[in-house]
Structures are given as structure tokens and as C-alpha cells.
Amino acid sequence: MTSPDLDLTTLKPGHHPLRDRALALDCRLFEAAAARRGAGSGLALPGLGRGADRGALWFAAAAALAASRTPRARRAATRGLASWGLASLTVNALGKRTVRHPRPVLAPVPLVRRLRRRPVTTSFPSGHAASAAAFAAGVALESPAWGAVVTPVAASVALARVSTGAHFPSDVLAGAALGVGAAFAVRGLVPTRGQVTPPARPRAEVPALLEGEGLVLVANTASGSAERARALGDALPRAEVVACEPEDVPGELEKAASRARVLGVCGGDGTVNTAARVALRFGLPLAVLPGGTLNHFAYDLGVEDVRDLARALRQGDAVRVDVGRYSCGDQHGIFLNTCSIGVYPELVRERERWSHRIGGWPAGVVAAVRVLRAGRHPLEAEFQGRRRPLWLLFAGNGTYHRMGLASGRRLDLADGHLDVRVVHGGRRPAARLLAAALAGPLTRSPAHAAVQVARLRLDHVAPGTLLAYDGEVTEVEGRVELEKLPEALTVYRPITGY
Numbered sequence: 001m002t003s004p005d006l007d008l009t010t011l012k013p014g015h016h017p018l019r020d021r022a023l024a025l026d027c028r029l030f031e032a033a034a035a036r037r038g039a040g041s042g043l044a045l046p047g048l049g050r051g052a053d054r055g056a057l058w059f060a061a062a063a064a065l066a067a068s069r070t071p072r073a074r075r076a077a078t079r080g081l082a083s084w085g086l087a088s089l090t091v092n093a094l095g096k097r098t099v100r101h102p103r104p105v106l107a108p109v110p111l112v113r114r115l116r117r118r119p120v121t122t123s124f125p126s127g128h129a130a131s132a133a134a135f136a137a138g139v140a141l142e143s144p145a146w147g148a149v150v151t152p153v154a155a156s157v158a159l160a161r162v163s164t165g166a167h168f169p170s171d172v173l174a175g176a177a178l179g180v181g182a183a184f185a186v187r188g189l190v191p192t193r194g195q196v197t198p199p200a201r202p203r204a205e206v207p208a209l210l211e212g213e214g215l216v217l218v219a220n221t222a223s224g225s226a227e228r229a230r231a232l233g234d235a236l237p238r239a240e241v242v243a244c245e246p247e248d249v250p251g252e253l254e255k256a257a258s259r260a261r262v263l264g265v266c267g268g269d270g271t272v273n274t275a276a277r278v279a280l281r282f283g284l285p286l287a288v289l290p291g292g293t294l295n296h297f298a299y300d301l302g303v304e305d306v307r308d309l310a311r312a313l314r315q316g317d318a319v320r321v322d323v324g325r326y327s328c329g330d331q332h333g334i335f336l337n338t339c340s341i342g343v344y345p346e347l348v349r350e351r352e353r354w355s356h357r358i359g360g361w362p363a364g365v366v367a368a369v370r371v372l373r374a375g376r377h378p379l380e381a382e383f384q385g386r387r388r389p390l391w392l393l394f395a396g397n398g399t400y401h402r403m404g405l406a407s408g409r410r411l412d413l414a415d416g417h418l419d420v421r422v423v424h425g426g427r428r429p430a431a432r433l434l435a436a437a438l439a440g441p442l443t444r445s446p447a448h449a450a451v452q453v454a455r456l457r458l459d460h461v462a463p464g465t466l467l468a469y470d471g472e473v474t475e476v477e478g479r480v481e482l483e484k485l486p487e488a489l490t491v492y493r494p495i496t497g498y
Contacts (some may be wrong), residue, residue, distance in 0.1 A: 053128075057157070058084050058135040065139070065146060071295075071304045075193070076142040079186060080150070083138030087130040087182035091175065126167045126175035129158040133179030141183055142192050193409075202414060204490045206285045207261055208316030212236025215287060215313065216256035217264030218275065222246045225266040225291025228306060232266070232289055235310040239264070250274055257282040262313070262492070268292020269337055273470040276323065276336055276489055285318055285490040294471075297336045300398075300410045301493040308494050317495040320487035321413040324397035326469060327483075328461075328476040335397055335469040336489075339482060341458070342379050342392035342423070345466035349473050379465060387460065392423040395482050399452060414487050417452040455483040 058080065065077035136154035140147020158176055161167040167175075209215055212232075217239060219229035226243045233241040240260075244252045249271055257263050257278050264287040265275035272288055279286040289309050290298035301321075303309050312318065324335040379390045396419035400408035463477040 055084055055088065055131060057153075058131065061135070061150060061153070071290075071299060072143045072193075073146055076139040076146045079142045079183075079190070079192070080135040080138040082190075083134040083179070083183040083186045084131050086186055087134035087179045088127065090178060090182060091125060091127045091130045124168075124171045124174060125178055126158070126161050126171040128161050129167070129172040129175030130179040130182070132157040133176040134182045135179075137180045137183035138186060141187050202320045202487055203495075204285070204318040204320045206316050206318040206490060206492065209236065209239070209262065209313045212239025212313065214261030215239040215264050216260035216262075217241050217266060217287065217289065218249060218252045218256050219243045219265075219289075219291065220246055220249050220267030220271045225289070228289055228291050229266045231306045232264075232310060235306055236313060246271075250278075253278045257284055260284060262287050264289065266291040268471065269294060269296055270471045272297055273334065273336055273472065277334055280323070280334070280489060285492060287313060287492045296338075297470075300413060301491060303493055309492065312492040312494045315495070318490055318492045319414070319495075321489050321491055322397060322416065323485040323488040324395065324418065324469075325483050325485055326467065326480065328467075328480045329478060331474070331476065333469055333474070334485075337470050338394060338396050339467065339469045340392060340394045341461070341465055341467045341476070341480070342390055344392055344394065345468035345473050348468045348471060349466065379462070390422060392421075393458070394421040395419065395456060396421075397484070416454060416484060416486050418454065418456060418482060418484060420451050420453060420456060422449045455481065457481050 062077035062081050065073045065080075068074075132154035136147060136151045139150045158172050161172050162169055207214060212235075215236065217229060217232060219225045219241060221243050222245060229241050229243060233239055240256075242252050242256060249267070253263070253265070253275055261284070263275060263279045263282070263284045265272055266289040267275075269292060271292070275288075276286060278284075287309060288298045288301065288303060289306065290303065298304070301319075303312070321336075324339055326333050326335065326339050379393075396410070398410040398413050398415055399417050399419045401411055458480040459478075461477050461480050463475075465476055467474055467476045467480065
């Protein structure tokens, strides 16, 4: 089977003169592009087009972005692939079936530049151009800097489809427009972080450290944060960076706080929690550099890498944020992200047992399977004046919002609320937990509930019950109280350019 070809010489006047003129112009543009000879184009252009077959080039580009290990680059790679997938589906399911446009003839194209295999589908629109534009636009919407790197490659793929004789210019333009539309459609379903900027309030007066003088940053080397800490030291040469093992982190933070104007920390959420306790006790502003696996607090602040934190420190940009606090008898602690009892603390403890063997994410999957299959009974506790069975009680320090289909994040870290989600007891914990996770902010159902409060009390908690806070686990019993400390902690975060 061969595809139909269209030659300028075969055009005859018809009943649609405007369409005929447009088609004639399209043919002339194609002939001009096909006849153009550039150095090295004979092998480069067909090779580039073959590399983009079935998305291979874009999967490789996404892997390269993800390898940079920056959250923004990983999100850009994911968004680029999602946009590519939607564009490819649209072209194959609708575009090629709607407009029956023949392929151009190959006579003007030099032999060295022609494709080895002639496409058998119709010419309109260009699937390669749609995929290239979708991937580049998706990446650029999440990260303009990475978009600037990817866009020239995508443009070369699109132009190669004309130069190799596969498409007319109009096919490429239509495909590119469809690809960009797909990227914006994906953004409508899953908004970018830049679309919703965390409020820059309440502002806090803090020192501007142009070269880092007065900053003492403690880095937990076990979380792999030493390299990031050194990069911050390079960006702020007068800052003091202290790298230490996990067991030495609390002591080093105490020493750092005694001589610092600003206390800095680099590590995971548990390390940041420890630093926040020290900063509160010494009355110091906190500078958080994400260096762990999840980094919920830093990311919700808008600090994703060294550049973000360095900019905030140089400009003296900071806000005051709420702190959550739990208490049980003489036992007290704080949480910056979440506090929970029930199934989740058991999952955290089980994950810690496996993470050193198989890594963090696989350990989380194994832990979830083992906990949900263990046949446990729900927790019995008195909640809101009623004694009831609970599979899970989750309290977030600030309200967690869903953005389209994306997972939850906090847009305001000083809203005064504990975001409480409860999964009621029942015979099928896995089904109830899944339903609660999918429902997100829905407030009521037979299986779960969600409320926003300033304080919460649980009574008659059984001895040995596990409580998890910012990834750490402890045991509680009797009465457990959760409350907010409004605007208690001052933290650096970039106010502009987020």
C-alpha cells in the first residue's frame, strides 16, 4: 500500500478558488523547503525524524530531565510526556481520519534526504510535529528554562518532516498547533505549580544575607544532602556549612543556633522538624534547603533548590508560618506537615524496616501491602464526643488542596487550620482508605470525613498506639491533643520570581 501523492502540476481550477490558492501556496513552500540544501542536512534530518518515531526521542529527553534530580525538571518531564500522549492520541484517533490529505511527491527532495520508508497514512496533520510541539510546550509550561533547551530540538523535528518530503508545511503547522493545544489541555487538568503562587504573607522582618554571613546550615549526610549544602556554600561564600551524621544532627543544630543569626538545615522532613524545634526555642529564622525524599514543607513554601533559597536569603524574603503541636501527658512535639494515628504510622514504621534494603519508594509499596493484609483491628478512640473505631486520623498543618487531578499541596501555611481527615472503622480497611484518598476534600461519606479545626482532642487512646509526625513515629496512650501555634515560625522563602 502506498500513500497518495500531491503534485503542484496536477492541480486544476475547481469550485473553491480560495482553497486551491492555499493548496498551491502550500505546494510551492514545500518545493522551496525540499530543494534547500544545507550542510550536513542529508543525514541529520532523516535521522532526527526516525529518532522521534513512536516517541523514542521524547522518552529519552524526559529521562534526561528526570536524571537532573530537581523537582521542577521531573515535573516538566512528566508534563511533557503527558502532553505527548494526548497529542498522539488525538492525531491518530481524529486528525488522520478527518482530513484525507495526500502526501507530497518526492521529486524535489534530494535522494540522500528522503525517508527510507514512505508513510502510508494521510498527510494531515503531522503526527511528528504534534508530538514534538506537545512535549516542548508541556516542558516549557512547567519550566521555561528547560523549555528553551527542548524547543530547538522539537522545531528541528517539525522542520525535518517537510525537508524529508513527509509533509506539507500546512500539515506541520496544524500538527504543531494541535500539540500546543494538548499541552494546555493537560495543564487544565493538572495545573502547574506556578499557576497558584503561595501567598506572600504574613511577611516577616529578617536580615538580608548578601553573601550568607550569619547563616549556619546543618546538613544531614544520610539523606544525600551534602552536595546541595556545598552548592549553597558556593552561592553564599560567607555562610557556614556543617555536614554530620543523623545521630549528630540535634547536637549540631543546638551548637549552630548558639552562634547563628539564621539557622539553616538541609535534609528530609524529619531533619527539618528537628531544626524547627531548635529555631523556635532560640527565636531564630529558619532557612530550609530540601535534601530528602519528599520535602513537603520546603516545596509547599516554594523552595525547591539552591537558587530559590539563595535568592530568598540575599533579598531578605521571609514569611511566618503556623506550627502544629501534639501533646500526650508529659510528651510533646511539633509537626510542620502532618500528624496521624492509625494505619499510617504502622506503614511508616514498616517502610523504615525495608527502605535500607530496597530503597524508599519500593519500601513504601511493600509496607502498604503488608500493613493492609495484616488483618489488624481499627483503633478505638473518643473523637468529637463519641467513641468510635478509626482506621486513620490525619491532621495536616494547613489545608491541603487538590489541583485538578494532582495530589494535594498546601497553598497557605498560615491559615490557622488543622486539616483533619478521618477514615472510620469497618471490615475493609483497604477499600475505605482508597475511597478516602480518591475523594480528597469531600467532607462526608459513610467511610470518611474531613473537617478544618484549630484544635482536636482524642480520648481513651489504647496503650502502644503509634503516632506519626513528619515521618517520625512515637507511641501514645490516653488523651492526645493536637493544636495550632499560629504564625509561630519564621522561614525564608522567595517572594518574587516563584
